[in-house]
Amino acid sequence: MKKGLFLFLTFLLALSSLLAGCGDDSNKSNSGGDSKSGGTLVFARGGDSTSLDPITSTEGETFRVTDNIFENLLEYGETDTTIQPSLAESWDVSSDGLVYTFKLLKGVKFHDGTEFNADAVVYNFDRWMNGDVDKFPYYTMFGDFKGKEGAVIKEVKAVDANTVQFTLTRSQAPAHPVGTGPFQFVEWKESDKIVLKKFKDYHVKGEPKLDGVIFRVIPDNSARLNALKGGEVDVIDGLNPSDESKVSGDSSLQIIKRPSMNVGYLGFNVETKPFDNKLVRQALNMAIDKNALIKAFYAGQAIPAKNAMPPSIEGYNDAVVDYKYDLTAAKAKLAEAGFPNGFTIDLWAMPVARPYMPEAQKVAEVIQANFKEIGVTVTVKTEEWATYLDDAAKGNLSMFMLGWTGDNGDADNFLYTLLDKDSIGGNNYSRYSNDALHDILIKAQTESDPAKRNDLYKQAQVIIHDDAPWVPLVHSTPLMAAGENVKGYVAHPTGSESFKGVSLK
Amino acid sequence: MFSYTTKRLFSLIPVLLGMTLVVFFIIRAIPGNPAQVILGQRATKEAIEALTEQLGLNKAWYIQYFNYLKDLAHLDLGTSLRTKAEISQEIFPYLAATFELTFVAMFIAIVVGVNAGIISAWFSKSWFDYVAMLLALVGISLPIFWLGLMEQWTFSIQLGWLPTTGRENVRNPVEAITNLYLLDTLLRGRMDQFIDVVKHIILPSFALATIPMAILARMTRSTVLEVMNADYIRTARAKGLKMFVVVYKHALKNAFIPILTVIGLQIGLLLGGAILTETIFGWPGVGRYLYDAIAYRDYPVIQSGVLIIAFFFVMINLIVDLLYGFIDPRIKYTE
Numbered sequence: 001m002k003k004g005l006f007l008f009l010t011f012l013l014a015l016s017s018l019l020a021g022c023g024d025d026s027n028k029s030n031s032g033g034d035s036k037s038g039g040t041l042v043f044a045r046g047g048d049s050t051s052l053d054p055i056t057s058t059e060g061e062t063f064r065v066t067d068n069i070f071e072n073l074l075e076y077g078e079t080d081t082t083i084q085p086s087l088a089e090s091w092d093v094s095s096d097g098l099v100y101t102f103k104l105l106k107g108v109k110f111h112d113g114t115e116f117n118a119d120a121v122v123y124n125f126d127r128w129m130n131g132d133v134d135k136f137p138y139y140t141m142f143g144d145f146k147g148k149e150g151a152v153i154k155e156v157k158a159v160d161a162n163t164v165q166f167t168l169t170r171s172q173a174p175a176h177p178v179g180t181g182p183f184q185f186v187e188w189k190e191s192d193k194i195v196l197k198k199f200k201d202y203h204v205k206g207e208p209k210l211d212g213v214i215f216r217v218i219p220d221n222s223a224r225l226n227a228l229k230g231g232e233v234d235v236i237d238g239l240n241p242s243d244e245s246k247v248s249g250d251s252s253l254q255i256i257k258r259p260s261m262n263v264g265y266l267g268f269n270v271e272t273k274p275f276d277n278k279l280v281r282q283a284l285n286m287a288i289d290k291n292a293l294i295k296a297f298y299a300g301q302a303i304p305a306k307n308a309m310p311p312s313i314e315g316y317n318d319a320v321v322d323y324k325y326d327l328t329a330a331k332a333k334l335a336e337a338g339f340p341n342g343f344t345i346d347l348w349a350m351p352v353a354r355p356y357m358p359e360a361q362k363v364a365e366v367i368q369a370n371f372k373e374i375g376v377t378v379t380v381k382t383e384e385w386a387t388y389l390d391d392a393a394k395g396n397l398s399m400f401m402l403g404w405t406g407d408n409g410d411a412d413n414f415l416y417t418l419l420d421k422d423s424i425g426g427n428n429y430s431r432y433s434n435d436a437l438h439d440i441l442i443k444a445q446t447e448s449d450p451a452k453r454n455d456l457y458k459q460a461q462v463i464i465h466d467d468a469p470w471v472p473l474v475h476s477t478p479l480m481a482a483g484e485n486v487k488g489y490v491a492h493p494t495g496s497e498s499f500k501g502v503s504l505k
Numbered sequence: 506m507f508s509y510t511t512k513r514l515f516s517l518i519p520v521l522l523g524m525t526l527v528v529f530f531i532i533r534a535i536p537g538n539p540a541q542v543i544l545g546q547r548a549t550k551e552a553i554e555a556l557t558e559q560l561g562l563n564k565a566w567y568i569q570y571f572n573y574l575k576d577l578a579h580l581d582l583g584t585s586l587r588t589k590a591e592i593s594q595e596i597f598p599y600l601a602a603t604f605e606l607t608f609v610a611m612f613i614a615i616v617v618g619v620n621a622g623i624i625s626a627w628f629s630k631s632w633f634d635y636v637a638m639l640l641a642l643v644g645i646s647l648p649i650f651w652l653g654l655m656e657q658w659t660f661s662i663q664l665g666w667l668p669t670t671g672r673e674n675v676r677n678p679v680e681a682i683t684n685l686y687l688l689d690t691l692l693r694g695r696m697d698q699f700i701d702v703v704k705h706i707i708l709p710s711f712a713l714a715t716i717p718m719a720i721l722a723r724m725t726r727s728t729v730l731e732v733m734n735a736d737y738i739r740t741a742r743a744k745g746l747k748m749f750v751v752v753y754k755h756a757l758k759n760a761f762i763p764i765l766t767v768i769g770l771q772i773g774l775l776l777g778g779a780i781l782t783e784t785i786f787g788w789p790g791v792g793r794y795l796y797d798a799i800a801y802r803d804y805p806v807i808q809s810g811v812l813i814i815a816f817f818f819v820m821i822n823l824i825v826d827l828l829y830g831f832i833d834p835r836i837k838y839t840e
Contacts, residue, residue: 040676044787048797189598190588191797192789193675214675218787222654226669227787230661386537386800393541425550 038198039504040212041486044224044233046353048191048217052177064496065194065215069111070179073102073121073164076409076492087116087180088164100166101159108203111184116203118158125156125166182208182500191217202500209488209503221353225481228253234486234504239479240358241299247481256480258491261312263305263414264356264403266347266367266471267430272398274345279337281468285323286330287374288367288471296366297359298476305472307461309414312493313406314450315457320465331374342375348392348400351382355478355495356403363473364401392429401473402429405495411457416441419464432469509838513823517816524815525577525808529570532799532807538562539586539802560586562804573808582813583805585798592809596794599778600813601684602672603790606782607775609687609706610713615768618718622725622764627752629730637722644719653712653785660708667704670787674701709786713779717771724767728760735759761832769825773818 049062052069075086085091088102108116155167177185180203183196197212216233218224221240228236229250239247239255247253266288268275275281290304303311306322334342349364350357357363361382368378378399383391391397404427406413417423420441421433437460444456464470482489485505491497540556557563561572576583582592621641625634661669672686673679679698682689687706690699732738733756741751778792791810798806829836 042675189789190595191599191793192671192787195675195678216671216675216787217789218670219784219793220650220787223657223670223785223787226654226657226662227671230657230665230669232668232670232675384535384537384800386542386802387535390537390541 038208038210040214041210041235041499041502041504042214042216042233043235043237043499044216044218044227045237046217046219046221046224049188049194049215052185052188052194063494065196066177066179067181067496067498068183068196068213068500069177069181069185071181073104076494098167102164102166104162104164105203106162108180109201110180111178111199113201116180117161118164119161121164122156122158182498183210183213186212193217204500208500210499213499221358228481228483231483235480235482235489237480238353238355239481240353241297241301241476241479244299244301244479252484254482254484254486256482256489256491257301258355258478258480258495259312259493260303260310260475260477261409261493262356262403262405262478263308263310263475264354264401264473265305265308266473267392267400267402268469269395269398269400269429269431270433270469271395271431274337274339274343275398277337278467279333280339282323283330283333283337283374284371284376285468285471286326286333287370287376288473289325289370290473291325293363293366294474297363298474301479302474302476305475306465308419308464308470308472309411309457309461310406310475313409313411313414315411315454317458317461319458320461323468327370327373334374334376339375342377344377344379345399346381346397347371347378348388348397349380349382350385350388350401352385354403355405356474356476357401358476360401393425393427395429395431397429400429407494409493411454411460412441412445415457415460415464416445419469430469432467434463434467437463437467510823510827513826517819517823520819521812521815525574525812526570528808528811529573530566532802532804533566535802537802539804542800542802543587573805577812582809585806586803587798587801587806592806596791596806596810596813598681598684599789599791599794602788603776603778603783603792605685605687606706606710606713606779606788606790607772609710610775611717611768611772613710613714614717614721614771617714618721619725619764621718621722623729623752623757625722625726626729626733626756627748629726634726638726641719641722644715644722647715649712649715649779649781650785652715653708653782656708656712657785667708669708670785672702672705672788673698674705677701709782709788712786713775713782717768717775720767720771721764725760725764728763729756732756732760758832762829765825765828765832769821773821776817776821777814 045061045064047061049065051062052066071087073086073088074083074091077084087105087108089105091100091102093100102121104116104118104121110116110120114120155165157165157167159165182199182202182204184199186195186197188194194215195212196214198208198210202208216227218227218233218236221238222243224233224236225239225243225246227233235256244255247255266284268281268284270276270281294300294302294304304322306320307317309316311318334340347364347368350360353359361380364380368380371378382388388397388400392400392402404414404418417427419428419430419432419437421428421435421438424431424433440456440460440463444453444460447453447456478491478495480491487503487505488501489497489499490501538553538557539562540553540560544552544556561569573583582596584591585595588595618641621637625637628634657669660667668674677698679686679689679695679702680693682692686702687699690696690702729752733752737759738751738756741755742748746755776791778790778795780792780796782788783790783793791814795807795810795814797803798810827838830838
């Protein structure tokens with residue numbers, strides 16, 4: 001039931017208290033005027049949000065904004081993925097794990113002045129549950145919609161004004177987003193900026209400290225750093241690791257490190273030749289110098305990966321010993337697999353910078369050189385990003401670079417999502433299928449004892465290590481930079497955070 | 506003249522229709538499913554199928570194409586798959602941003618480029634000629650992203666004179682009327698914001714101007730140089746006209762047709778959105794709008810966006826063709 005519980009709580013996190021309402025245009029941004037208090041923070045990032053209705057999205061750039069407008073019954077810890085109270089001050093779980101009762105905070109107001117209460121929570125969950133794929137086609141988190149087989153929630157009801165009860169079956173868009181969060185929505189101009197201003201009636205006294213937050217889109221990493229240096233923005237996302245020294249050497253700037261919760265990897269499509277042969281995959285695992293990659297392209301801001309999930313996640317198996325970088329052994333293994341003279345193959349490298357792999361093309365060239373030494377001739381190829389993902393999902397790429405940033409800090413979100421046979425056609429781009437692994441991962445989903453669950457994931461990692469559908473390359477520490485006057489900015493491993501505790505000195 | 510114009514306008518219809526057909530098929534030929542892209546890497550197969558159906562993308566291509574044409578005939582450009590907004594409304598601020606940048610960049614390019622070309626021709630084989638033509642060569646060859654970053658480094662970070670990115674000071678935002686911020690700030694009488702907007706447009710417009718400026722300089726030099734050897738120029742000089750008048754009135758006027766052609770083509774190109782300049786300078790123009798639409802496989806936005814740009818391109822060429830007649834009365838617009 002732990003997965004049930006964990007995922008359920010995670011869903012609550014994902015699902016925010018929304019009320020459809022009309023934003024008032026009466027108090028248009030007057031940020032030019034009174035600058036007596038906190039000031040407006042400008043946050044620059046590479047991409048825009050896809051939506052401001054968190055119920056309809058699964059995408060990180062969306063949550064980065066909505067996390068400041070909406071709140072959830074529960075929230076993550078400031079720097080980890082433990083579950084903490086938010087709009088719910090406390091909660092109880094029945095002994096069978098099926099009934100959850102939440103006590104709500106009192107005196108909380110929505111941005112439009114409406115009272116936050118149990119009815120509002122019920123309304124929101126009903127909005128989602130009574131939806132259908134047309135309305136919220138993106139949601140799979142709660143299993144399924146109401147009444148369908150697979151639905152996790154059976155019923156949500158208001159016990160009294162401040163108590164909500166969820167009953168489980170087994171162990172979303174307003175024109176202006178209106179929530180109970182620390183900041184309220186002002187304006188969104190796509191591919192350009194999103195403007196939020198302080199919510200004066202926010203239920204936590206003294207927060208937020210800022211008058212407002214502006215999210216700007218500056219696609220180019222170097223131009224974004226220039227904008228920070230020029231003082232036009234206060235915080236930037238996606239700092240190139242190679243630019244770290246430029247920031248740390250400047251006393252007016254600071255580096256913000258986001259705790260690592262990702263993996264960058266080289267994947268093999270195990271349905272294609274020669275990668276249907278385990279020995280070939282193992283041989284290539286011995287032929288990449290991960291430390292050299294980290295030194296060259298991550299400025300040391302990464303650790304070599306030996307498992308498909310990062311060590312920060314519970315259930316990580318540190319006992320797995322990585323394939324040693326050894327070209328002679330790799331060549332011998334390749335000969336044993338029947339390829340004494342190597343082979344020729346395409347290597348697909350991502351066209352875009354990702355947090356887990358800022359410079360995929362260059363990393364690919366190093367892998368190309370590494371493989372050359374054991375007789376494997378590689379042609380580096382790339383294509384436009386959407387096409388790349390599509391081809392990968394269809395199994396058209398036999399050797400490719402990709403990666404993953406965790407959604408919720410759970411092992412399931414890496415191992416099952418990326419490597420279970422159920423995920424073929426989805427995120428299992430290696431099309432790797434192992435029944436023994438599948439049994440373990442399914443069992444882990446419903447195992448309620450954390451120790452036993454961790455054991456299962458440890459076993460899973462041993463199987464994956466031996467089958468070697470990937471070369472796990474790195475777990476990177478994504479870098480951000482900010483002006484030295486930005487205080488209290490704590491980067492969260494999930495990639496989005498609330499700005500309520502942030503101030504400008 | 507009038508009938509020529511009408512005829513030319515009617516001939517636009519098959520051109521634009523052909524355009525819709527080509528764009529329609531090209532974007533469907535590229536792999537990638539809009540539903541998949543909208544839903545993201547984490548979406549399930551069922552959700553993708555449901556959204557594909559909802560978006561009408563599982564219908565036969567000819568039905569999709571005729572539905573699109575039918576909407577176009579009603580002047581309906583469609584709605585974005587991603588944002589669900591009307592494209593005709595949504596695209597407007599981006600077009601305005603691109604117009605403004607194009608206008609300023611072409612102004613710089615014409616003033617500097619044409620004059621540099623004329624002076625180079627006037628004093629051909631002088632040091633000015635050599636330096637100007639060398640600079641023009643460099644201008645054509647410079648990668649624009651490098652130039653953009655260097656501009657930012659020099660004028661924003663080292664000298665602190667100009668902002669690096671964007672159209673406005675986001676802490677003191679412009680209230681849009683026409684979305685042409687230079688105009689809007691003046692209409693609202695906000696001189697402080699007008700200065701902000703001018704400061705923001707200088708770097709990107711110079712970066713964008715380099716290539717047209719270089720092309721114009723070289724083009725002007727060679728055409729003016731050719732004209733300078735003509736008999737009527739010799740006559741003009743012989744009758745004692747000032748060299749300035751000879752060059753700027755007699756020579757330039759006769760050399761101007763090819764220059765005007767290049768100006769028209771360059772404006773048309775820039776109006777399509779300068780994706781590199783817009784990316785480096787965080788300029789919210791139509792190039793990035795369309796680029797994002799391609800990344801999201803937002804078919805209606807790509808179709809209608811390209812159509813609008815194509816429309817402006819052919820219109821500008823039409824205007825250029827009509828201007829020939831004003832410059833050179835010998836040109837007659839006949840059937």
